[in-house]
Amino acid sequence: MALPINITDLVNGQAIEWERLEFKKGWNPEEIVHTMCAFANDINNWGGGYIIVGIAENDGRPILPPAGLAPESLDRIQGAVLTLAYQLLPNYFPLLQPYVLQGQHILVLWCPAGDNRPYTAPITQGKGALRYPYIRYGSRSIVAKDDNLRRLQELTARIPFDDRINGKATIDDLDLGLIQAFLQEVKSDLYEESKQIRFSDLCLNMKIVNGPKEALRPLNVGLLFFSRNPEKFLDRSWIEVVIHKDKTGKNFSEKYFKGPLHHQLRAVLDYFKNNVIEEIVEKVAYKAEANRHFNFPYEAIEEALSNAVYHKSYEMDKPIEVQIWPDRIEILSFPGPVPPVDAQILKQNKRIVARDYRNRRIGDLLKELHLTEGRGTGFPTIRNAMKENNSPEPVFETDEQSTYFLSVLQAKEQIITAVEKVPFNNLEELSHFLNTLSDQVNDQDKTSDSKESEILKNALARLNDQASDQAVQIIESQLNDKLLAILNVLEEPKKRVEILEHIGLRNHSDNREKYLDPLVNLGWIEMTIPEKPTHKDQKYKRTIQGEILYNLIFGIK
Incomplete structure (x- = not known):
């Protein structure tokens, strides 16, 4: 039966950490039983690992394309894995699945973390061999000693909560549709098999149930992913x-x-x-x-x-x-x-x-x-x-x-002060800025009798020929006082009524059109909710160009 994982992602380390993968070019029972023992002990609570036979490795990474196994050897190797499972104490049985990858036969041993840690394995193949507990260290399996051995012993009977049986639920609380959707998304070969095999066998193969076959119960991880209402069994899991x-x-x-x-x-x-x-x-x-x-x-x-x-x-x-x-x-x-x-x-x-x-x-x-x-x-x-x-x-x-x-x-600040982000180091930079603003003014669809617009145009035209200190004086003398007051009051976003009250005017659409709209059209202020101009929470704020103009007027003295 296929494993609930995409074999290509697995081999390329895209779904599992490299430390949880071990590649073997050929069948090597002594090394493989040590790795089975290490994955079963799972000292880091990583969830065990995978042994892939038929692919050589270099520094823990696969050498592709696979070396492959002879097709006629697959049955023999699978029987040998069963023998190794009985060599572990307590006995431990991984899940096996042959695959064809890039035209070559390989065998994958899925070794989930065991429920009866610590496990031991013989140091060599032969009668009377000494037994040791093995653990993973990087991408290698080593004998657990000293602090590592104490850590492993402390893990005895400690099963992470997500891997425990949930006594409140039954296997019927798991949803076949959710399981199949998961398998289809990860492109597991088990998806097609899931349409034909018994539901209990599917859940067992995915390691989302446990217990005796006549009374299988879901694991917490199974309920969290494959139950429609996991909060029924795991309080406030939302x-x-x-x-x-x-x-x-x-x-x-x-x-x-x-x-x-x-x-x-x-x-x-x-x-x-x-x-x-x-x-x-x-x-x-x-x-x-x-x-x-x-x-x-x-x-x-x-x-x-x-x-x-x-x-x-x-x-x-x-x-x-x-x-x-x-x-x-x-x-x-x-x-x-x-x-x-x-x-x-x-x-x-x-x-x-x-x-x-x-x-x-x-x-x-x-x-x-x-x-x-x-x-x-x-x-x-x-x-x-x-x-x-x-x-x-x-x-x-x-x-x-x-x-x-x-x-x-x-949140990233949406208003950046002009002094910090847009300094004027010389008259050339100031002139370039003013030219840009002049282009914007000329692009506006303004009526010829718009007094404010004409004042701004005249001020900008004269500013191009002035030094920065003179520019401040000209803007202060030529720009409409109320427009200056609006720029000055917008230290932070404000509603229309607040702005108009500040400059001594009623909250009326005529005043908005006369004083706020010109600054919006010039790109010096903007709405905080531009897609909904009449929104009840609508406010106005200075744009980056408005910040520059503000600092030019009020900051350079």
Whole structure:
């Protein structure tokens, strides 16, 4: 029966870490039994691993195309694997599946983490051989000694929660449609077989049920991914999203994302794509091209949320909490990171590699779906995405007892001060800026009797021939006082009524057309919700060019 994994992704290390793969050019029972023992002991809670016979390796990487196995040897080797399984104590049986890859026959041994650690294997093939527990160290299998042996002994009877049987559910609570959709998405050969074999055999082969055949029960990981309502069996196993309308914390709405774990994750990410993430284009006066960025980079959100889904404890009845504020996103999960990662390590700006994983099976399925990598790349990915977007550094936080884990992604500032980003070092730069603004004025569809527009045109024409200090004086003397007052008051976005009241006018459409619209048309101020001009939360703010003009008038004295 085929394995629930795409063989091409497996061989190329795209779904499983290299440390969990071992390639053998030919059949070598002594080395293979040691690796079976190491994967069964699973000292890092990675979820075991895979032995691929028929592919040579170089420094732990496959040499392709495969060397291949003789077709007539496959039955003999599979029988030999059964013999090796009885050599392990306690006995341990991997799942076997022959494949044809690039025209060559290979054999894959799937060795999930065992339920009866520690396992031991004979050091050599032969009677009376000494027995030792083996573990994985990098891409090699070694004898567990000293601290590693103590760690392994401490793992006795410790099965990660996601790999435990759930006594509240029955095999009928698993959904065939969800299982087949998963197999089809990952392009597993098991998808076609799933249409013909018994449902219980399918679940056993996917390692999502356990127990005696007459009373199979789902594992927690099976319920989380392949039950329509996992929250029935695992309390509060959903994602809560709180959307704050402002910074006070009093005006907010809530959304609950339930269902299979990967469906939840994708639904929340889609919500971010469609409702939160915005591309912002900044037209800089002295540059031909515009600056483009996002308020929040999607890659950082995806990685932070996937990490929360991967690493939270589903044994605790606490959901993942996502708080969306106007200026930041907070993702909170419980408990905190697994040791040795602690509050101090999180503050260090470097790659963090955890020794243990809390949810080995959840991680495997997320990696199969390409929703996470699980290779210690999460923090660097988030930091790099924020850096490339010119966003503030992300914040990762826990307490001394590691009771929670918080990721904070700050929004990129949409208004950049002209003094910091667009300095005028000489008259030539100032002249170029003014020429750009002149072109914009000339492009406006203004009526000939627009007094404000004519004042601005005349001021700009005269500014091209003046030094910067003279330019300030001319703008102050020629520009309409009320337009200057509007530019001055927009230190932060404000509603129309606030702006007009500030300059002593009623909140009337005539005043908007006379004082606000000209500045919008000139590109010096803009609406915060331009696609809905009459929106109740509509505000006005200075554009980057408005910032430059403001600093030119009020900042250069």
